[in-house]
Amino acid sequence: MLDLILKIWRQSHPEQPGQFVTYPMSGVAPAWSLLEVLDQLNETLMQSGQAPVAFDSDCREGICGSCGLLVDGMPHGQAGVTTCQVYMRRFHTGQTLTLEPFPGFPVLRDLVVDRRALDRIMAQGGYISVNGGSAPEANSIPIAAETAAQAFNAATCIGCGACVAACPNGAAALFVGAKITHLSLLPQGQPEAGRRVQAMVAQMDAEGLGHCSNHGECAAVCPQTIPLTVIARLRRQYWRAWW
Ligand code: FES
Numbered sequence: 001m002l003d004l005i006l007k008i009w010r011q012s013h014p015e016q017p018g019q020f021v022t023y024p025m026s027g028v029a030p031a032w033s034l035l036e037v038l039d040q041l042n043e044t045l046m047q048s049g050q051a052p053v054a055f056d057s058d059c060r061e062g063i064c065g066s067c068g069l070l071v072d073g074m075p076h077g078q079a080g081v082t083t084c085q086v087y088m089r090r091f092h093t094g095q096t097l098t099l100e101p102f103p104g105f106p107v108l109r110d111l112v113v114d115r116r117a118l119d120r121i122m123a124q125g126g127y128i129s130v131n132g133g134s135a136p137e138a139n140s141i142p143i144a145a146e147t148a149a150q151a152f153n154a155a156t157c158i159g160c161g162a163c164v165a166a167c168p169n170g171a172a173a174l175f176v177g178a179k180i181t182h183l184s185l186l187p188q189g190q191p192e193a194g195r196r197v198q199a200m201v202a203q204m205d206a207e208g209l210g211h212c213s214n215h216g217e218c219a220a221v222c223p224q225t226i227p228l229t230v231i232a233r234l235r236r237q238y239w240r241a242w243w
Contacts, residue, residue: 002028002088005096006041008053011107018107020098030089034077034097035060035067037088054110060084062223065158068165069111070100075162075221082160082223102165104209115161117207118175122159124203125196126179128189147185154181156224163218163226169210174218176200177230180237194241201238 003026011018023041032040035057042052058064062082071077077086077097091097105113157178164172180197183189189196212218212231219228 001026002030002091002093002095004028004037004088004091004093006037007096007098008111009100009107010053010110011101012051012109014106014108018110028088030087032088033060033084034069034071034086034088035084038099054108054112056112057084063158065160068102068113068160068162070098070102070165072098073100075102075165076160076223079221080223080225082158085223102161104164104167104170105161113161115159117209118159118161118164118172120207121172121176121200121203122179124199125192126183126200128183129192130188141187143186151182151185154178154185154226154230157182157222157226158224160223162221162223164209166217166221167210167212168215168217169213171210171212171218172204172207173212173231173234174222174226174228176204177232177234178226180234181230184233184237193237197234197237198241201234 006023007020010021045052057067062085067083069083076083101107101111101113163174184193
């Protein structure tokens with residue numbers, strides 16, 4: 001069992017100033033996930049009449065993208081996984097874990113941020129409007145295996161926002177690049193590829209998200225290991241769409 005110190009950002013309202021509050025935690029099992037530690041802390045806080053720490057989670061298995069936090073200054077706290085997959089066995093007794101909400105998004109409460117900007121970008125083009133009908137016979141539209149693999153890899157983006165949180169510019173380029181790559185590599189997504197990229201980039205600008213300047217922090221923390229090449233594809237498609 002571990003004894004840990006949690007230093008957690010507490011903020012009761014978007015308009016109120018926040019502050020770090022320190023919570024000693026003892027008897028933490030190495031097999032617990034970070035979210036289970038927060039669950040345990042919240043049980044204790046509620047039993048003593050205090051407000052629990054607000055944080056987001058849903059699937060708790062790395063596929064919904066809702067649980068993002070900064071852990072010791074790093075989105076999700078560990079490369080290649082989401083916050084819900086960070087386990088206490090990585091830490092040693094006496095260690096302090098600093099938990100903060102993702103930067104780049106407005107704080108709603110404690111560790112919960114408003115990531116609807118990503119939803120609004122998706123609404124501008126993160127879909128295909130071709131009527132695909134029922135599922136076609138698998139070999140009726142030949143697609144190279146490498147192309148299918150690239151599209152599938154890009155489609156694994158779970159929209160957690162870690163790329164925005166990690167980027168010094170607060171850019172959503174890796175997120176948008178993943179969606180553009182996922183949809184435009186396959187034949188069904190190509191007819192509206194130009195309109196899609198223009199609309200999604202315009203919405204990204206409207207949300208006040210920054211632009212990529214090749215830091216690469218986004219790809220380094222992406223739990224789905226989406227590569228920087230999707231940003232190169234985004235740029236190529238964007239300029240091709242204008243010309
Ligand atoms: S709770 Fe779904 S990815 Fe963490």
